[in-house]
Amino acid sequence: MNQPGTKDNPLRIAIVGSGPSGFYSTEALIRSELTVKVDMFERLPSPYGLVRSGVAPDHQKLKQAIQVYAKIAEQPEFNFIGNVTVGKDISIAELCTTHHAVIFTYGAETNRRLGISGDDLPGSHTATEFVGWYNGHPDYRDRIFDLSHETAVIIGQGNVAADVSRILAKNVDELKHTDIAEHALAVLAESNIKNIYIIGRRGPAQAKFASKEIKEFGELAICDPLVDPDELLLNSESENELRDKSNSGSKKNYDILSKYSSLPTSNKQRQCHFTFLKSPIKIIGDGRVEKIILEKNKLTGDPMRQSARGTGQTIER
Amino acid sequence: MTTVVTDNCQKCRFTDCVSVCPVECFHYDDEMLYIDPDVCIDCSACIPECPVEAIFEEDDLPEAKQEWIAINADRAAPLPVCIEAMEPLPGAEERKSELGF
Numbered sequence: 001m002n003q004p005g006t007k008d009n010p011l012r013i014a015i016v017g018s019g020p021s022g023f024y025s026t027e028a029l030i031r032s033e034l035t036v037k038v039d040m041f042e043r044l045p046s047p048y049g050l051v052r053s054g055v056a057p058d059h060q061k062l063k064q065a066i067q068v069y070a071k072i073a074e075q076p077e078f079n080f081i082g083n084v085t086v087g088k089d090i091s092i093a094e095l096c097t098t099h100h101a102v103i104f105t106y107g108a109e110t111n112r113r114l115g116i117s118g119d120d121l122p123g124s125h126t127a128t129e130f131v132g133w134y135n136g137h138p139d140y141r142d143r144i145f146d147l148s149h150e151t152a153v154i155i156g157q158g159n160v161a162a163d164v165s166r167i168l169a170k171n172v173d174e175l176k177h178t179d180i181a182e183h184a185l186a187v188l189a190e191s192n193i194k195n196i197y198i199i200g201r202r203g204p205a206q207a208k209f210a211s212k213e214i215k216e217f218g219e220l221a222i223c224d225p226l227v228d229p230d231e232l233l234l235n236s237e238s239e240n241e242l243r244d245k246s247n248s249g250s251k252k253n254y255d256i257l258s259k260y261s262s263l264p265t266s267n268k269q270r271q272c273h274f275t276f277l278k279s280p281i282k283i284i285g286d287g288r289v290e291k292i293i294l295e296k297n298k299l300t301g302d303p304m305r306q307s308a309r310g311t312g313q314t315i316e317r
Numbered sequence: 318m319t320t321v322v323t324d325n326c327q328k329c330r331f332t333d334c335v336s337v338c339p340v341e342c343f344h345y346d347d348e349m350l351y352i353d354p355d356v357c358i359d360c361s362a363c364i365p366e367c368p369v370e371a372i373f374e375e376d377d378l379p380e381a382k383q384e385w386i387a388i389n390a391d392r393a394a395p396l397p398v399c400i401e402a403m404e405p406l407p408g409a410e411e412r413k414s415e416l417g418f
Contacts, residue, residue: 020339024339061358061359062358062359062360063358064340064356064358065339065340065358067340068339068340068341210361212318212359212361212374212376215376246365249365252377
């Protein structure tokens, strides 16, 4: 038998998962010199993975990537099989009998909890749950988020932390024109949240936000960003990091945070506090989250590879 | 907001940016690349890839380069799409060192 990849014997590929990696894999296969047939398996009825259920509903432009995937999906070599869970409805062994190769592009589906005492209390959630909920993901749409309290604490300082905080910081008028799930909009409309703390283990020079994301906090209708100027003091290693030309994103972030630290007193309904050099060590509450204990950190190590070490000093939020 | 290619790309056209673009928004002529603002999703992945720092987010565009917003918008769409990295233009390395990179 001839090598697969010809018109008479196309290379048959099964792709598991229908997010960006699945579609870019398909695109690369279709563009190759081989004749291919691609079957994409997805456990949900609809494709596009995290572009659909991860990208924030108020970042519509990013979701336009879907148009590229739709074009790939129109290719005659491509076949979408939705509502089929590989490993349950069909086994990998079965796929191997019908396809020459299987590509797994299903991403990271599960949560990773903090692993600290109290992180299983009601009121403690992973971003996967909250993001899935406001984006209407079928696995999370029925979750309950109690926003009757005044304080929300977000652990982490990357773009997901920015998304989650921004959704909590916006009012209904800012959200209702997005494609946020109706059930989430209804709950967010009743939110009592006043203070949002975004907590980073390391310092302001190491925050992983894209500067565009952090800039958005300066443009919100009912929320102001707050940064304590004392928290922007840098050790000499961090100063070196910000001078490094390859690290211009962090420099931009630092400049925006500096601007936030000198804003006049906020009279808006909500405040978003960026706070650094703190690690969560314990969540406390009687039947639900009431308090979080944070340990203050200091940075050790060489520039660009500094890590956070606990100082033993703790604070409560 | 959009993302724009500016004059540093002229006579270089390195196309490192194209390899990371998730949406095929780059178009090209004999001189340089242009971004179609209707297709670009502002993911900014291309910006650090450019060896001559020709690409900017609109908000970060220096005053002297503002005209490139309109140039990208006008020129990109009618030109062919650059779907994968191409050889840089002849003389690109010299041009790169002239630009101080």
